[in-house]
Amino acid sequence: MLLQAPDKSRKKGNFLSTIFLKRNRNGLSVVIGYVLLIAISVVMSVVVYSFLKGYVPKDTTKCSEGTSIFIRDIFYTCTSGAETLNITVKNNGKFSVNGYFIHVSNVSNLDALATIDISSRIKLGGNISGNSIVFNNLIYNYLTPDEPNNVRTSSFNVTKYGRLYKVEIIPTRLQEEGNKKKIVSCGDAKISEMLTCK
Amino acid sequence: MVKKFVKNNRKTGNFSGTFFSVKKRRGLSPIITTVLLITLTIAITAIIFLWFRGMVGEGVTKFGENIELVCEDVEFDASYSSGTLNIVNNGDVSIFRVNIKTSQGGGIYQTKDITEFSSGSTWPTTGLAQGGTFSGSIGSEVGSPSQITVLPVLIGTSSKGKKTFICEGQYGQEVL
Numbered sequence: 001m002l003l004q005a006p007d008k009s010r011k012k013g014n015f016l017s018t019i020f021l022k023r024n025r026n027g028l029s030v031v032i033g034y035v036l037l038i039a040i041s042v043v044m045s046v047v048v049y050s051f052l053k054g055y056v057p058k059d060t061t062k063c064s065e066g067t068s069i070f071i072r073d074i075f076y077t078c079t080s081g082a083e084t085l086n087i088t089v090k091n092n093g094k095f096s097v098n099g100y101f102i103h104v105s106n107v108s109n110l111d112a113l114a115t116i117d118i119s120s121r122i123k124l125g126g127n128i129s130g131n132s133i134v135f136n137n138l139i140y141n142y143l144t145p146d147e148p149n150n151v152r153t154s155s156f157n158v159t160k161y162g163r164l165y166k167v168e169i170i171p172t173r174l175q176e177e178g179n180k181k182k183i184v185s186c187g188d189a190k191i192s193e194m195l196t197c198k
Numbered sequence: 199m200v201k202k203f204v205k206n207n208r209k210t211g212n213f214s215g216t217f218f219s220v221k222k223r224r225g226l227s228p229i230i231t232t233v234l235l236i237t238l239t240i241a242i243t244a245i246i247f248l249w250f251r252g253m254v255g256e257g258v259t260k261f262g263e264n265i266e267l268v269c270e271d272v273e274f275d276a277s278y279s280s281g282t283l284n285i286v287n288n289g290d291v292s293i294f295r296v297n298i299k300t301s302q303g304g305g306i307y308q309t310k311d312i313t314e315f316s317s318g319s320t321w322p323t324t325g326l327a328q329g330g331t332f333s334g335s336i337g338s339e340v341g342s343p344s345q346i347t348v349l350p351v352l353i354g355t356s357s358k359g360k361k362t363f364i365c366e367g368q369y370g371q372e373v374l
Contacts, residue, residue, distance in 0.1 A: 002264075054257055055264050060290070101329030103331055111277060118304035130329075132328075151246030
């Protein structure tokens with residue numbers, strides 16, 4: 001009778017009796033074995049996943065390839081006390097441009113990088129946003145590759161920097177990342193120009 | 199008599215009888231073995247985990263990925279002339295600080311954080327953001343090195359909070 005109990009419960013598929021009946025201990029080990037195997041597999045998968053998750057590169061929002069602007073006209077007035085820099089940029093790329101970072105250099109060594117940020121000195125032709133110039137606050141990526149909005153002139157008051165020798169411009173674009181718009185810097189489209197007094 | 203008792207107990211699966219009775223010691227082994235196996239497995243797993251964690255190092259992440267991968271997205275220009283170091287961040291990743299690695303020749307290298315230089319006090323506390331610039335004189339403190347390399351330092355998060363990470367040499371720029 002006692003020996004028949006496991007067979008009976010197995011035939012009937014009585015799970016609880018298999019687990020809790022002392023006389024069915026042979027069946028218990030199989031169930032625990034499966035539970036342990038599955039639990040260990042799940043735990044190991046979670047550990048490995050959380051470890052490797054950080055090593056998978058994410059798609060970061062970058063400036064679209066083919067973004068390009070060039071300086072069409074530059075006018076630097078270096079009359080003492082009335083120094084002004086007028087820059088006209090034109091979009092000659094494939095994508096619209098939202099604005100730019102602008103830096104000048106007052107070092108005669110032309111190899112030196114331009115590190116003076118003059119975005120806060122804008123008078124006309126754009127608005128300041130952080131440390132960059134935005135062509136139009138209402139229209140995103142205002143400077144289009146096509147006419148009529150493909151040229152923009154901006155004017156800067158550069159009185160307190162002394163004689164300037166170089167200007168460098170890095171275009172920016174407003175791109176979507178998820179549901180948000182994000183300003184991206186187009187470092188590959190950076191342009192520079194020597195300045196001469198007019 | 200004893201043999202019969204043990205045999206009976208094993209058949210009936212009398213656990214308490216098997217466990218506490220000295221005369222039925224043969225019934226102990228499967229339970230003890232199981233307990234020992236589990237204990238040993240847990241102990242060995244814990245030891246391996248601690249050893250492995252020490253070897254791998256603490257994971258620092260930025261923008262949801264390992265900070266080493268973010269180093270690839272760092273874009274900056276650097277120049278050094280007349281003792282002045284100029285840096286412009288052209289990319290979208292904020293450069294928290296930079297390390298200046300100088301070589302005096304003969305295999306002697308020295309690495310210093312930008313904030314260790316006197317001109318480093320003008321370095322922005324939150325780092326060089328998009329389009330940010332830095333210009334500082336370091337010439338008197340580095341002497342006349344044969345080589346200067348600028349290595350970006352990023353800040354990320356780890357289980358212990360904010361942590362800085364120095365990008366490897368391949369992401370640096372030789373300015374001299």
